[in-house]
Amino acid sequence: MRPLLSKTTYMYGMQCHKRFYLNRFHKNLANPEDEQSQAIFQTGTDVGLLAQNLFPGGVNAQGTEEWHSELTVKRTAELLNQVDIIYEAAFMFNGVICAVDILIRQGNTFYAFEVKATNGVKAQHTEDAALQYYVLSNNGLNLGDFSILHLNREYVRIGDLNLAELFKPTSVLSEVLEKQTFIPKNIADFKKLIYLKNIPDIEMGAHCNQPYACNFSNYCLSLIVAEEELPDEELNHEIIVDEPAWNTFKENFTYPLFFFDFETVMYGVPVFNFSRPYQNLPFQYSLHVLVNEQAQLLHHAYLGDGVQDPRPDLIMQMIRDLGTEGTILTWNMSFEKGVIAKLAIDFPEYEADLMNIYGRIVDLMNPFRPSQAVVFSEAFAGSYSIKKVLPVMVPELSYQNLQIQEGGTASFMYGQMMALGEESRAQLRKDLLAYCHLDTLAMVKIWQRVEESV
Ligand code: SF4
Structure with missing residues (x-):
C-alpha cells in the first residue's frame, strides 16, 4: 500500500489541519523558500550525519533517494537480518511511512535514536517519536528504548570535537508510550482531511508559529481583511x-x-x-x-x-x-x-x-x-x-x-x-x-x- 502520510505531514496535521491540506494539495501557495530556512534544514542534516559517527559501522537504508520511500522500507527490512546498526531505518504501517535516524539491534531488542540539532528535547520531538514508536512497534520490533539524541548545552569545545560529549541521549520512552492510544485516532483524522473538497477554514493564531513557523503564512495572511487593522496613521503620535x-x-x-x-x-x-x-x-x-x-x-x-x-x-x-x-x-x-x-x-x-x-x-x-x-x-x-x-x-x-x-x-x-x-x-x-x-x-x-x- 502506498503511504498516505509521512512523519512530516503527520506533524503538519498536529499543528494545523489547514497546513496539512495546503501542503498536500496546494504546495504552490507556500511561502518562497528563503536561504535562512534552507540553512536551518542543512544544519539538521549535518548534525544527523555527525551523530552517526557515534555508532560507526552502520548501513544507511536510504540509499540515494531524497525522501524515505517504499524502497527505503524494503531495504530496511533486508538490512534488519544482516546488520546491527541501520541509519535512516524506514518502516510503514497504517498508511504512514517514517524512519528513525539510528536503529541499533542488540540480540532481539532494538534501540532507536532520533537526532535533533537542538539543545534539549522539545514537545514536538516527543510527538514525532511517538509516531515512530507506533510504526516501528507495529512492524513487530521489540523496542527496548527510544531516545532523542540532542546537543549537550553544557559541552565546551576544546580542541577536536568530542562527539560523546557533544551529543546527549535523553530517553522519551515513557512519554511516547503514554501517547500511543492517541495516534491511530490522529492518523484517521488526517486521512479524512485528504477527502475534503475545500481548504479547511482555520483562522491564524498562536499555532501558526508553534512548534514551527508555518510556510503558508503569507497565503493565510492574504486572506485577512485589511480593514480589520487600525491603520497606523490613525494612532495618536503624541509622545x-x-x-x-x-x-x-x-x-x-x-x-x-x-x-x-x-x-x-x-x-x-x-x-x-x-x-x-x-x-x-x-x-x-x-x-x-x-x-x-x-x-x-x-x-x-x-x-x-x-x-x-x-x-x-x-x-x-x-x-x-x-x-x-x-x-x-x-x-x-x-x-x-x-x-x-x-x-x-x-x-x-x-x-x-x-x-x-x-x-x-x-x-x-x-x-x-x-x-x-x-x-x-x-x-x-x-x-x-x-x-x-x-x-x-x-x-x-x-x-x-x-x-x-x-x-x-x-x-x-x-x-x-x-x-x-x-x-x-x-x-x-x-x-x-x-x-x-x-x-x-x-x-x-x-x-x-x-x-x-x-
Ligand atoms: S498560517 Fe496558520 S492557519 Fe494558515 S495554514 Fe499555517 S498554521 Fe494553519
Whole structure:
C-alpha cells in the first residue's frame, strides 16, 4: 500500500489541519523558500550525519533517494537480518511511512535514536517519536528504548570535537508510550482531511508559529481583511513623558554615556574553542559615545572577519572603547549582559574588565515598557521594540533603506561571509556595519528626543 502520510505531514496535521491540506494539495501557495530556512534544514542534516559517527559501522537504508520511500522500507527490512546498526531505518504501517535516524539491534531488542540539532528535547520531538514508536512497534520490533539524541548545552569545545560529549541521549520512552492510544485516532483524522473538497477554514493564531513557523503564512495572511487593522496613521503620535519618573530613571547616570549593541551568531556544533552548542557569540558591536552633554557624538565599531573566533579581538577593543567609567545604555539589556557574562567565563583573563562593563549597563528600553509608561505614545501600539519606538520618536531615521534590517538577517549573513567573493564580502561588511550603526544611533536619537521634551 502506498503511504498516505509521512512523519512530516503527520506533524503538519498536529499543528494545523489547514497546513496539512495546503501542503498536500496546494504546495504552490507556500511561502518562497528563503536561504535562512534552507540553512536551518542543512544544519539538521549535518548534525544527523555527525551523530552517526557515534555508532560507526552502520548501513544507511536510504540509499540515494531524497525522501524515505517504499524502497527505503524494503531495504530496511533486508538490512534488519544482516546488520546491527541501520541509519535512516524506514518502516510503514497504517498508511504512514517514517524512519528513525539510528536503529541499533542488540540480540532481539532494538534501540532507536532520533537526532535533533537542538539543545534539549522539545514537545514536538516527543510527538514525532511517538509516531515512530507506533510504526516501528507495529512492524513487530521489540523496542527496548527510544531516545532523542540532542546537543549537550553544557559541552565546551576544546580542541577536536568530542562527539560523546557533544551529543546527549535523553530517553522519551515513557512519554511516547503514554501517547500511543492517541495516534491511530490522529492518523484517521488526517486521512479524512485528504477527502475534503475545500481548504479547511482555520483562522491564524498562536499555532501558526508553534512548534514551527508555518510556510503558508503569507497565503493565510492574504486572506485577512485589511480593514480589520487600525491603520497606523490613525494612532495618536503624541509622545508623553512622565518627567519625574524619567529623572529617577537617569539620576545615577554618569558621562560619558555609551550606547551599545552587540550582534551575535550561533553555531549548533561549536566551531571555536571555549564555546558551547548554540551559544550567542558576539561578532560585532556598535558604540556611540556622548562624552558630555555638549559633546559631539563619537562612534566605534567592531566586526569580525567571518573566519576566526571574533571574541578575543572584540573583547580587547570593547574594553578599550568602553573604558571603566560612564553609563552604558543598551536596548534589552538582558541580552548584552548575558553575552558579557559568558565572555567573562570563557575568557577569565578579562573577567574583571568585563564585569566592570556588565555592572554599568542600563536598559534604555525599560521606560518604554507599557507597564512603566515613563515614555508613552499610542503609536507604539503596545510595543517597546526599538523597531516600533524609533519611527514614532525619530521619524526621520529609518531602517527601511538598509540592506539588512534586523538582527536575524545580520547573524545569518555573517555566517555566510567567508563563502562570498571579495566584492560581495566588502559589500556585506558595509551592510552589517550600517545596520548595527543605526541600532545605536537610534538609541542616541531616542535619548535626545526624550531629553529635549523634558
Ligand atoms: S498560517 Fe496558520 S492557519 Fe494558515 S495554514 Fe499555517 S498554521 Fe494553519
